Amino acid sequence: METILNYFETIPSHHRAAIIVGGLTLFWLLEGIVPLIGLKYKKWHHAVPNIFFTITTILVNLPLAFLLLKASDWVMAENFGVLNWLPEMPLWLYVILGLVLLDGVGAYLPHIVEHKVKPLWMVHLVHHSDHYVDTTTANRHHPLESLIRYVFTLLGVVIVGTPIGLVLLYQSLSVVATQFNHANIKLPKKVDDWLSYFIVSPDMHKVHHHYKMPYTDSNYGNIFSVWDRIFGTFKKLDTDKIIYGVDVFPDEKENSNIKDLLKQPFQKCRKPTTMEDEV
Template sequence: MEAILNYFETIPSLHRGIIIVGGLTFFWIIEGIVPLFGIKYKKWKHAIPNIFFTITTILVNLPLAFLFLKSSDWVVANNFGILNWLPEMPLWLYGILGIFLIDFIGAYLPHLIEHKVKPLWMVHLVHHSDHHVDTTTANRHHPLESVIRYVFTLMGIFIIGTPIALVFLYQSLSVIATQFNHANIKLPKRVDNILSYIIVSPNMHKVHHHYKLPYTDSNYGNIFSVWDRLLGTYMKLDTDKIVYGVDVFPDEKENSNIKDLLIQPFQKYRKPTSSEEA
């Protein structure tokens, strides 16, 4: 664990980029071999807006990384945050606990809030309006959402007392995990089900991308599935019944156009309730 934390404490930006591109390439190949949904669609054309938003996510986060660094240095130096208030523990336990806490405060919680607060939901809609969810969908986030997620992660650093090594380690694990659980891959149902007790599996996350409530408002987990199971937001739906997209923005052509997606958060709609969909 010490060697891992030492590496991520000073991980070069190039290496972080390799993790993103490498994971994307790997799962792109795998989903072409064992796809969950065999519906024909133009993968490269579909990927263009998603890759655009992946690039904007990187452009938003890289210049602001120094705030993560300064904040992490401050909490460590001032013995501030949950990790620093706990009794001394083995380094491996410290690392695992830190990753779990970041996953909750920096990922699960903001994701849940984005679904419950309408202005934030409107921004998050860009991610949900993809009609062919695959590994490129993982980082399909409006630039405003990149800023929102950044703010939550920054808050998490202070609440948890996270050193920068754990922040960068978590972000790297998060990239791979989300590329995996968004990928259009077909795992044996038993394998997927077993995985879903520990991490967010592909079938589990696909339920979250179903176009109607209440399934859209479920399975918020990023890496670990424990938060959904503990907090009552876990749901199951047979993959044969899953339809991607979001019912309030049903136009696939507009949802594939970068210009339309950039202004999507500022459009008006009436969000349906569960009773209206029954």
Template sequence: MNEIVDYFAQIPSSHRALIIAGGIAFFWLLESIKPMFVFDYKKWHHAGINIFFTLTTVVVNFILAFVLLMAADWTVTHQFGVLQWLPDMPLWLFAIVGLLLLDLVGAYLPHLVEHKTKILWRFHLIHHTDTWIDTTSANRHHPGESVIRFAFTTIGVLVAGAPMWLVFMYQSLSVVFSQLNHANIALPPKLDKWLGYLIVSPDMHKVHHHYLMPYTDSNYGNIFSVWDRLFGTYRELPKDQIVYGVDTHMDAREHNDLGNLLKIPFQRRSKDNLESEKIIDTPKN
């Protein structure tokens, strides 16, 4: 465990970039072998848009990385945060508790808040406009949302009292898990179900990308599925009933054009409040 801690305490930027690029390449290959859905789309054009947003996310995180470093160092120096207040524990348990806390405050909570807050939803909406969910969709975040999520991550570091090695470990795992649960792959149903009791499995997260309520407002988890189950935001929907996208932006001219996607948060629309604009979706048996 000490070797793992040492690695993430000093993880090179090149390795972090390799995790992102390697994950996309790996899951892209799996999607090509056995896709969950066969999409009729221009895969490279779609990937180009999503990779652009991935790169802007990387740039935002790189520019603001010093903020995370300062926050993590401050929590350790001043013994602030949950992990710093808990009694001594084995390093492996410290890591698990820390990852759970970072996942709750830095991922689950902001995701839920983005769905419930009108102005934040306008930025997060870009992620949901994708009607062809695959592994490149994982970091399809408007640059404005990347800043918002970074702010929540910083709050998560302060609340958790996480040292920097744990923050880097969490971010690395977060990238891989996000690529996995967005990937257009179908795991054996029983395997996906059992994985879903612990982590956010591909089938679980795909429900979140269904284009109608109440499914869009469910399954907010990033790595661990426990938060959705604990707070009552967990839902299931058969794969054959899932339709990707969001009902206000189903036109490809809106969701498949980079220029328009960048402008969406600032556009005036007659229906831009998710609570009032979505129709409750009742699955047909």
């Protein structure tokens, strides 16, 4: 475990890029082998805006990475944060607890806030307006959302009190986990259900992308499902009843156009569609 943390303390940028590209490639291939839903769409055409927003996410995060390092150095030097206030524990437990807490403050919390605060919800809608959720949807975030989430990650580092190796390990796991739980792959039902007790499984997260409430406001988890289960935001829905997208931005053409998506947070929501919900 110490070796892993030491590696992530100085992980080269090209290794981090390889994790992003490698995860996308792996789950992209798996989607063709064991698809969850037979999505009738042009896969490469659909990927273009999503890859664009993946790149903007990277461009937002890279210049600000030094802030994470500064925050991490400060909490360790000042012995600040939850991890530093707890009694000494085995390294494996320290790492797991740190990852779970970072996931709660840096991912679960901002996700709920984005759903509950109207201006932030308008920004987050870019992610939800994808009509064909697959692994490329994972980082389909408006640049403003990338900035918002970065602020919460920074907050998580300070509150949890994490060393930089643990922060970068978390970020790497987060990338792969979100690519996995957004991927259009079909796992055996029992396996998916079992996984959902510990991590956010594909079936669990797809519920969050159903186009109507209350399912849109559920299953906020990023890596670990514990936060949804603790705070009562966990819901189940048969995957064959899930309809992707959001009823206030129903135009599939606009939701596939980069220019329209960049403007989407500043537009008025349409009236909900009259499409019958299957639930």
